Amino acid sequence: MRPMLATRGDRVFPAPPTGSAWLHEVKWDGVRALIEVTARGLVMTSRNENAITAAYPEVHGLADVLPVGTLLDGEVVAFDDGRPSFARLADRMHVRDAARAERLAVHNPVTFMAFDLLRLADDDLTGRPLVDRRAHLEELALDEAGVSVHVAPAYDDGQMLLEATRAQGLEGIVSKHRDSTYRFDHRSKDWLKYPHRARASYVVGGWRPEKGVGDRLGALLVGEPTAHGLRYRGRVGSGIAGKAAARLAELLAPLEDATNPFVDEVPRVDATGARWCRPSLVVDIAALGTTGGGRLRQPAYVGPRPDLDPEELIDHESAEQ
Missing domain, CATH: 2.40.50.140 (Nucleic acid-binding proteins)
Known part of the structure; x- marks a missing residue:
């Protein structure tokens, strides 16, 4: 499975869309990943379907707190003084040796920023509106699960978030239509990305x-x-x-x-x-x-x-x- 992707925002709207039909998230400077809880444990795959489970032991504990069958979408992020740092993440991305990944996790930890819930146990949520999927995601209380996973916050004012992320030196924002369904391996105009960095x-x-x-x-x-x-x-x-x-x-x-x-x-x-x-x-x-x-x-x-x-x-x- 390949995740759903966002379209460049300037191809649809010159600025983040306004109104109650949209919500807006920070565009994290990390690596996109899907996390699935299986009967054998947690399985993590990159956006091109490569197995990356061994690289990020910090999130393996999710298998102990989520029901089998659960599928999350999000981004692996390394922070440096509270800001996402792709340079720090680069030291972790290629690691496939479990023992080495464990050592790196001590000195250069990552966090999984979850922004979508695609399946909860055997309940397929991809056909439901984004706002419903996010509501179920927030109910999981992942921030309190004791693993390096947080639910990415969402905001109502896209222009405000764009200006705030620019001032803080962050990568940008993603604007998402509240009623958007989830389509694997599809670049959707219901999700629009507005990056700051060239x-x-x-x-x-x-x-x-x-x-x-x-x-x-x-x-x-x-x-x-x-x-x-x-x-x-x-x-x-x-x-x-x-x-x-x-x-x-x-x-x-x-x-x-x-x-x-x-x-x-x-x-x-x-x-x-x-x-x-x-x-x-x-x-x-x-x-x-x-x-x-x-x-x-x-x-x-x-x-x-x-x-x-x-x-x-x-x-x-x-x-x-």
Whole structure:
């Protein structure tokens, strides 16, 4: 099962919708996940259906407080001084060894912010309005369950929340229609996202060694997957050093390929000496927008996104317009 996704808000309304038909939530800077309680225990999956249960032992206790069959939707978040920190979460996302995850949980804990209840025991709630699902979710009193799970609060005033999250340096908000039903693997216009940060996910098509340091990774060559192939968006060197560079090198080593995966031209200054790779690693990049030629302006590497597949990034809606 893949979770329901939100549409970019500016494609529907230029600002968060107003009125009693909508509620608004903070857009958490984390990793989307579904949590299901089964007869064998808790099962946690990412938005592309990868098993991530071992990575987050903090939430395993939910299996002891929720009935078998219960299915939650939410986001795994790492906090730093009370604010969501994707950088801290990046150290946890790729861990699959249970013993290592237990050690990391002590010094770098995460919280699951639950914002939807899709099934309660054997009762399927996906066909009910969002307000009903949230009412059942709040009745579970997860904040008092003694595990690292909280119910994400909802607000009536979207513009107020947008301004407040901007002032606090948070990622943004999600506006949701109160009567919206839940459709797996569907991007809905009943859920609208309004992010503040100019951060997006791209696919790595190659990398360049650091000058004068042999084969040490110095910069990524990233692209945007489209219906017509991977289009080049620029070279990213900022934010890549130390542990980040070592981790990237580890992720890219098995993807090495002799063929340039980009369907458009990579400038010679970027292509010279480049090491190409199969376009399957997704990373998050922060940038000051794009140039007229579609290149990222002052891009900086944020972290890997093992929870995303390149196919998920293709904007099929724009391709059809």
